Amino acid sequence: WTSAMELPDQSVAEGVPGAVPPTEIYVDQDLAQQDKDEIILLLGKEVSRLSDFEIESKYKDAVIVNLQNEVAELSQKLSETTTSRQNEREISQKFQVLDEDIGAKQKEIKSLKSQISALQKGYSQVLCHTLSERNSEITSLKNEGESLKRDNAISSGMVSSLQKDMLAKNEQVQQLKEEVNQLQSQNKEKDQQLEALGTRCSALKEELRKEEAHKEHRDAQEKELKLCKTQIQDMEKEMKRLREELRKSCTEQSMISKTLREKSKVEEKLQEDSRRKLLQLQEMGNRESLIKVNLERAVGQLEHFRSQVIKATYGRAKLLQDKPITDQQLIEKITQVTEDNINFQQKKWTLQKETQLSTSKQEQTTEDIKKLKTSLDSCQACMKMSCCSSNLRKEVDLLQKLQVSPPVSGLQKVVLDVLSLALSWLEEMEQLLRDLGISLSSSDKDQVQQFPGNSADFAARKAAGAPGREGEAKRGLARARGESESQNQAADGREGGKALEESITQERNTAKEALQEEQTRAQELENRLARQKEALEESITQERNRAKKALQEEQTRAQELENRLACQKEVWESGMAHEKRKAKEALESEKRKMQDLENHLARQKEISESSIAYEKHKAKEAIEKEKKKVQDLENRLTKQREEIELKDQKEDVLNNKLSDALAMVEQTQKTQTADSLRAESLTMKLNETLAELETAKTKMVLMEERMMLHQQTVKALQEERESQKHGFEEEIMEYKEQIKQHSQTIVSLEERLQRVTQHHKKIEGDIATLKDNDPAEKQEMPQDSPSESSAKDAACEHLIDDLLTAQKEILSQQEVIMRLRKDLTEAHGRMSDLRGELNEKQKMELERNVALVQQQSRELSALKEKMTQMSSLVEKKDRELKVLKEALRASQEKHRLQLNTEKEQKLRKKAQMCDISVQIEPIHTETFSSSQEEQSFSDLGAKCKGSRHEEVIQRQKKALSELRARIKELEKACSSNHKDHLNESILELKTLRMEKNVQKILLDTKPDFPALSRIEIPAPQNGLCNSGSSSAMEKSGKIDVSEALDLSEKLYMDMSKTLGSLMNIKDMSGHMSMKCLSSKERERVSQLRQRDLDLVFDKITQLKSRLERKEELLRGYEKDIEQLRQSKVSVQMYQAQVAKLEDDIYKEAEEKALLKEALERTEHQLYQEKRVNRTIRQQK
Structure with missing residues (x-):
């Protein structure tokens, strides 16, 4: 306001065309009233034009504000539509349209400028000032448009x-998906x-079951054959x-053993393949990690290089700026x-060429100057000599x-002009002397000789600006001629000579x-x-x-870049060599591990083969011993055939049974070894599965905790x-309030403008009334007093x-309005920029967070599905256990x-029992095992749940080891006890038969145990029947029967x-001999023995x-192991997904930190700009 009000009155007065400053207008009281009226009319026209221009400027300001608003809206639309390419095309079209509109408006502005410039020629400096401000505003708007x-x-x-x-x-994501x-x-x-x-294993298991069924069928056939062995020919x-x-069977067993070995080899190969694959996967993971590390290093090196x-x-000045530098920049x-x-x-190169040209030109000019000098010297010599x-x-x-070259040619022309003047002067002088009738004597020639020495000076004087001197010389000559006419010719000649000498001396001085x-x-x-x-040479140097400096700097920069590249290459090569070394070391360590594993497997194979060979050797030795014994028995029996035919038959039967027993013993030993190996492998697998289950549970718990933490972090981010x-x-809201305040101020200022315009209109109306009244007053009172005219002048001056x-106030208010509008537009632009940036960043962050949440929800759903599957499996097992319990109860x-x-x-059948062999036959009964089975099933069901599987397996291992130790002890005890008998052959037969029965009891797992455990002695039965039927047998037959019993x-x-020692059965009460017992006691003992057999059968069924x-x-x-592998x-x-999520979260945190820093910087900049604006306003 102060700056606007303190404008000098002189400038305002001078700006009005046709108007004179007030001091000059109203000092002269002799001016006519018509001049005053014309001045007032001109002022009114100017006021009306000014009002029109103000209206037009307001309209243009409104148009410019609308354009600015449209530009701001378009910038917002641009910030919103950066994601889609189709919108970019539309935006480009809109920008083209806007550019055309801006071009049209610029043309309008140029036309208005031309109009304003046309109007400026005859109007005041106030309009010039306003128009210059408007032009500055327009240029600022143009600059803003260009900046936009x-x-x-x-x-x-x-x-x-x-x-x-x-x-x-997206390409990386697709690659990862692939x-x-x-x-x-x-x-x-x-x-x-x-x-x-698995299918192969199941097929093998089915084959083994079929073989077992086949074996059982064979056993049944053998039993049938044993029943039919009464006839001697059939037996042979x-x-x-x-x-x-x-x-x-031996050949088949050898084939089966070979097939089993091949299968074991195949399984080992498969295991080795699986191990190799696992190692390869680990190597791939390590390589991927190394590649990631190398990529990160390369990225860091590239960023450092960048x-x-x-x-x-x-330079360093650009690094301190806030805006990052893109690759394109x-x-x-x-x-x-x-x-x-x-x-x-x-x-x-051009400067070098120019310097060369300039040097050549200088050389030419020097040569031309030398030539000129020589020619001038010759001219001077000629002029000094008498010529x-x-x-x-x-x-x-x-x-x-x-x-001569162009610069010297000018000098040549000047010298030629001077010499031509001197020549013309000499020729004129010679003609004058000839006209006078004076002959050139020696003295004259000397004078002439003296003159030409200074003729050049005279010519130069003439060239410098002595055209008047020629006139003076002519006047002198004319006077001399007049005097010579009046006087004598002699006196005239002398006076003329003197005047000539004087003039010659003067001219010589001037020429010099x-x-x-x-x-x-x-x-x-x-x-x-x-x-x-010198200046050219200095500039060239x-x-x-x-x-040179620039080239040296560029060379140094290039050398630095090359050195940096070489260092980076060396670092890269060293890193690659180090990684290669690490890979080689890892490969060597893995090779060593593989060699160790192979050696261990080879050792195990050797141990197994040695144990198998040792067992085969033992079996062969036993078979040879048995064969020798059989041969001895056959020799003895051939000697006693004549005496005891019944013994021969018994021995044949016993030999057949011994061969069967040997085969069964071999099979049982093989099955025991296989079962023991299977049990050990299963125990190991169970331990591993339990450990994996525990680890999986812990991992699930950790995953749930991580998911909870991630959810918490997501909530915190939200x-x-x-x-x-x-x-x-x-x-x-603060910006909106500021905008409201600015708008209120603008409205108030516009109201003030309206008031001022109304006041201006009133003043114009007063001026018009005064104009109307002035001519009437002139007509009525043509000769008024000077006091009235002075009062009117004062009123005009006041108006x-x-x-x-009023004009000053309007201009100041317009300036304030324009400043406020500029502030508003800047604030709108900043708000739109901030909104666009924040909207884009928030959209990106929201999209990322939504994607992360969706991935986490998918993972949670997958985990929940797996948990439901596991729970369903547990429920199925519980149902199966319940069904099994119900089946057991039934x-x-x-x-x-x-x-x-x-x-x-x-x-009913007790009365029919007559023999010990008949009493030994078992019956399918289970007297005391029901309660024990229920307890065992309940114990197993309780122990097989959760983490008690290991205890059950360990107990089973201990029971198997104890059984083996007891069998060995029993074999040793039986061998030591049977040495005391008389007939070694009979005792060996007993031991073999006992082992056969024991193996049958241990291996039979079906309810047809009585058929297998029957001990048939048909010869004694036949002997007893014969003894009951024939009363007159010899004493030898009775002795044989008693020995058989x-x-x-x-x-x-x-x-x-x-059996009692093996099965841990302490209640074996049938250990009594039946020689000296009555019939009732024999029946009681037979019942006890049947009870013992029932107990043994119950125990075997439990084991089964x-x-x-x-x-x-x-x-x-x-199955659980397979599921666990899949779950692994x-x-x-x-x-891996969790690691990716963690990396994404870390990146988001970094981005948020960067955004916060950018926001702080923008706020600081805004604060500084506000302070600067406040200071500028205060200064104004």
């Missing part, structure tokens, strides 16, 4: 770069291979067949540097014929002065040329030095975003002052019913003891059921 265009171009470049980055990231699909396909192939192996044929079958290039190109800068270098080199005009003419012709001036001028020219030469949103909303003050009830029926049958009892007693349960458990464990792969995938 630049920002648009930059934003489009940024959008294109972001789109390229997005495309690159890799994941490949891994999934590989896992599927491996699963298929495992399923094929059967012996031959059995021997052939034994050979075949920063160094930026430092080299932009860097490339453009490098291209600019290269172009500048090329341009500099081109300039250098005529003809000699001078020759010298002048020689000067004209000289060929002119020559001196010319010499000084020539020296000045030479000095200027020398200075120009400076430019050369600058070029809260931070909400807080940021609230902060931004508060800032937006003019009011007009000027079977127990059935067994009880069968027991009741069988007890009744036993009571003793053998059978001893065998039964030994068998019952061994336990084995079946163990097999079922092992199958379930194998999924867990690894989840771990």
Whole structure:
């Protein structure tokens, strides 16, 4: 306001065209009233024009504000539509339209400027001031438009770069998806291979079961054959067949062993393949990690290289700026540097050429100057010597014929002009003397000779500006002629000679002065040329030095870049060599491990082969011993055939049974070894599965904890975003309040403008009324007093002052309004920029967070599905256990019913029992095992849950080891006890038969145990029948029968003891001999023995059921192991995804920190700009 009000009145008065300052207007009281009226009319016209221009300026301001608003809206639309390419095309079209509109409006502005310039010629400086301000505003708006265009171009470049980055990231995601699909396909192939192996194993198990069924069928056939062995011929044929079958079975067993070995080898190969694959996977993971590390290093090195290039190109000043430098800007800068270098080199070459040309020109000029000097010296010598005009003419012709360069040619022309003047003067003088009738004497010639020495000075004087002197000389000559006419000719000649001498002396002096001036001028020219030469040489040297310095700097930069590249290459090569060394070391360590494993497997194979060979050797030795014993027995029996035919038959039967027993013993030993190995492997697998289950549980717990933490972090991020949103909303509200305040101020100022315009209109109306009244007053009172005219002048002056003050106020208010509008537009632009940036960043962050949340939800759903599957599997197992319990209960009830029926049958059959062999036959009963089975099943069901599997397996191992130790001890005890008998052959037969029965009891796992455990002695039965039927037998037959009964009892007693010790049965009450017992006691003992047999059968059935349960458990464990392997792969995938999520979270945190820093910087800049604006306003 103060600056606007303190404008000088003089400038305002001077700006009005046709108007004179008030001091000059109203001082002269003699001016007519018509002049005043014309001045008032002109002022009114100017006021009306000013009001029109103000209205037009307001309209243009409104149009400009609308355009600014449209530009702000378009910038917002640009910030919103950067993601889609189709919108970019529309935006480009809109920008083209806007550019056309801006061009049209600029044309309008130019036309208005032309109009305003046309109006400016005849109007005041006030309008010039307003129009200049408007022009400055228009230029500022143009600059803003250009800045907006630049920002648009930059934003489009940024959008294109972001789109390229997005495309690159999408390609990386697709590659990762393809890799994941490949891994999934590989896992599927491996699963298929495992399923094929499972099918093979199941097929092998089915073959083994079929073989067992076949064996059982063979056992049944052998039993039938044993029943039919009463006839001697059939027995011999059967012996031959059995021997052939034994050979075949040996060959089959050898084949089976070979197949089993091959299968074991195949399994080992598969295991090795799986191990190798696992190692390969580990190596791949290590390589991927190494590649990632190398990539990160390379990225860091590239970023370092990029920063160094930026430092080299932009310098340290650019690094302190806030805006980051894009790759395109860097490339453009490098291209600019290269172009500048090329341009500099081109300039250098051009300057060198120019210097060469200038030196050649200087040489030519020096040569021309020398020639001129020689010619001038000759001219001077000619003029000093006694010469005529003809000699001078020759010298002048020689000067004209000289060929000289352009700068020297000017001097040549000047000298020729001077000499031509001197020639003309000499010729005129000679003609004058001839006209006078004076002959050129020697004195005259001497004078002439003296004169030509100074003729050059005279000519120079004439050339310098002595045309009046020629007139004076002519006047003198005319006077001399008049005097000569009046006086005598002699006196006239003398006076003329004197005057000529005086004039000649004067002219000589003037010529000398002119020559001196010319010499000084020539020296000045030479000095200027020398200075120009020196300046050119200095500039050339400076430019050369600058070029050298620039070249040296560029060479140093290039050397530095090359050194850096070499260092980076060395670092890269060292890193690659180090990584290669590490890879080689890892490969060597893995090779060593593989060699150790192979050595260990070879050792195990050797140990197993040695143990198998040792067992085979033992079996062969036992078979040889048995063969020897059989041969001895056959020899003895052949001696006793004549005496005892019955003994021969018994021995044949016993030999057949011994061969069967040997085969069974070998089979049982093989099965035991296989079972022991299977049990050990299963225990190891169970331990591993339990450990894996525990680890999986712990991992699941850790995953749940991580997911909870991630959810918490996501919630915290959401809260931070909400807080940021609230902060931004508060800032937006503050800006809106400021805008409202500005709008209120604008409205108030517009009201003031309206008031001022109304006041202005009133003043115009008053002026119009005064104009109307003035001519009437003139007509009525043509001769008023000077006091009235002075009062009118004062009123006009007062009105003019009011007009000027109103105009000043209008201009000041318009300036304030424009400033406020500028502030508003800037605030709107900043708000739109901030909103666009924040919206883009928030959208990107929201999209990333949404993607992360979706991935986490998918992972959680997958984990939940797996948990549900596991729970469903557990429920299925519980249901199966319940079904098994119910089946057991039903079977127990059935067994009880069968027991009741069988007890009744036993009571009926007791009267028919007559022999010990018949008493040994078992019956399908289970008397005391029902309660024990229930307890064992309940214990197993309780122990097989959770983590008690290991205890059960360890107990089973201990029981198996104890059984083996007891069997060995019993074998040793039996061998030591049987040495005391008389007949070694009979004792060996007993031991073999006992072992056979024991193996049968241990191996039979079906309810047809009585059929296998029957001990048939048909010869004694036949003997007893014969003894009962024939009363007159010899004493030898009775002795044989008694010996057979003793053998059978001893065998039964030994068998019952061994079974009791093996089965841990302490309630074996049938250990009593039946020689000296009555019939009732024999019946009681037979019942006790049947009870013992029932106990043994119950124990065997329990063992069988336990084995079946163990097999079922092992199958379930194998299935769980497969599921765990599958879950391991999924867990690894989840771990990788979790690691990726952690990396993404870390990146988001870094981006948020950067955004916060950028926001702080922008706030600081805004605060500084506000402070600057406040200071500017205060200063104004």
